[in-house]
Amino acid sequence: TDGYRSGPSVVDESLPAGYPAPTPPGAIDLKSYPSVRRAQIATERGGGTNGAFFPLFRHISSRDIAMTTPVEVDLTGRGAPRPRAMSFLYRTADLGPVGRDGAIEVVDAAPVTVVSIGLRGSYGNPLIDRGLAELNAWLDENDDWARDGDPRALYYNGPMVRDRNKWAEVQIPVRFVGTSDPNASNEPAHAATEASGASVSSFIALAVERGVSFYNAGQPAACVAVYEVAIRGLLALPELHLDSNTRRVLRDALQAVEDGDDPRITAWTLRRALDAASQTVASS
Structure with missing residues (x-):
């Protein structure tokens, strides 16, 4: 630099x-x-x-x-x-x-x-x-x-x-403790693990909504943090919720967090992975 x-x-x-x-x-x-x-x-x-x-x-x-x-x-x-x-x-x-x-x-x-x-x-x-x-x-x-x-x-x-x-x-x-359900666990990963397909979609939508608000406010690193927590939560889901290809996409996206120098680029990489997961859940 x-x-x-x-x-x-x-x-x-x-x-x-x-x-x-x-x-x-x-x-x-x-x-x-x-x-x-x-x-x-x-x-x-x-x-x-x-x-x-x-x-x-x-x-x-x-x-x-x-x-x-x-x-x-x-x-x-x-x-x-x-x-x-x-x-x-x-x-x-x-x-x-x-x-x-x-x-x-x-x-x-x-x-x-x-x-x-x-x-x-x-x-x-x-x-x-x-x-x-x-x-x-x-x-x-x-x-x-x-x-x-x-x-x-x-x-x-x-x-x-x-x-x-x-x-x-x-x-x-x-740590991120936000949730769309006030009665849900404070841990996003745990909330996702117990979720049905519909609530998984809601979980992803909430993560994207929160991440976008941070990104648009000029805080791309905060957006990355939200997306990363969400993806780790999705990977904790039972096999029946996400197929192996979607899991691979999510794991590859997490690697961008380790390798990326620009949080704006990393945020978009994670966002595309979340969009792919959302499409998978919606079609299952």
């Missing part, structure tokens, strides 16, 4: 493979992240994030691993969230094995869907608190999404960038 710019804020380092673009400061977005290999160290002891940076830098330098952005900071989920771990991200998993390196642990973080707010300003607790206040308000207003883990902060710039221009995100992991 040639980098990202939003006003005076710039990100010009490489992101890990498959990572979505930074959310512009002031915007709130839903985004899905792939699994990423990362070197992490606890920050609750020995100097906080400042004390964690240099051991991580020595780790990647000693292994000739290029620095990527962002630096991820996991936050505590209780009380006023504060840093508990800092991570440097490998661009690809083949750059080094998982395992221990002194106080540092190299792990493969699981894929995650988050609601994220872009921020500009000096890194630290006040910025985190401001971002979380906005995200909590967003979650209060959007019942289709529920908190699904502890928050985190993403820091895109190094110390050479002026504090007032630094680009960051604060994120809360979420």
Whole structure:
């Protein structure tokens, strides 16, 4: 990539493979992240994030691993969230094995869907608190999404960038809990598994409706997240609902989530798969 710019804020380092673009400061977005290999160290002891940076830098330098952005900071989920771990991200998993390196642990973080707010300003607790206040308000207003883990902060710039221009995100992991039936389970996959052919069609129609609303609102990554949840729910159906060819189309579409760099293209790939599934159910 040639980098990202939003006003005076710039990100010009490489992101890990498959990572979505930074959310512009002031915007709130839903985004899905792939699994990423990362070197992490606890920050609750020995100097906080400042004390964690240099051991991580020595780790990647000693292994000739290029620095990527962002630096991820996991936050505590209780009380006023504060840093508990800092991570440097490998661009690809083949750059080094998982395992221990002194106080540092190299792990493969699981894929995650988050609601994220872009921020500009000096890194630290006040910025985190401001971002979380906005995200909590967003979650209060959007019942289709529920908190699904502890928050985190993403820091895109190094110390050479002026504090007032630094680009960051604060994120809360979420899961989709929307349903067309208020008495149905909050898990879309479970709702689909128990469904009849007619309700499967309704399930697909609802997913498309929600996805289209996000896409048209300029949030293609959120559209992808909705479609992905729906497709995984459809694949959990008993064999009698979907034939093997339709299942193959759905599985191939999910691969686009792993391989795609542009959420707009990925959204359309998933949409075509959902349309194919809808036609199959309607004709059965």
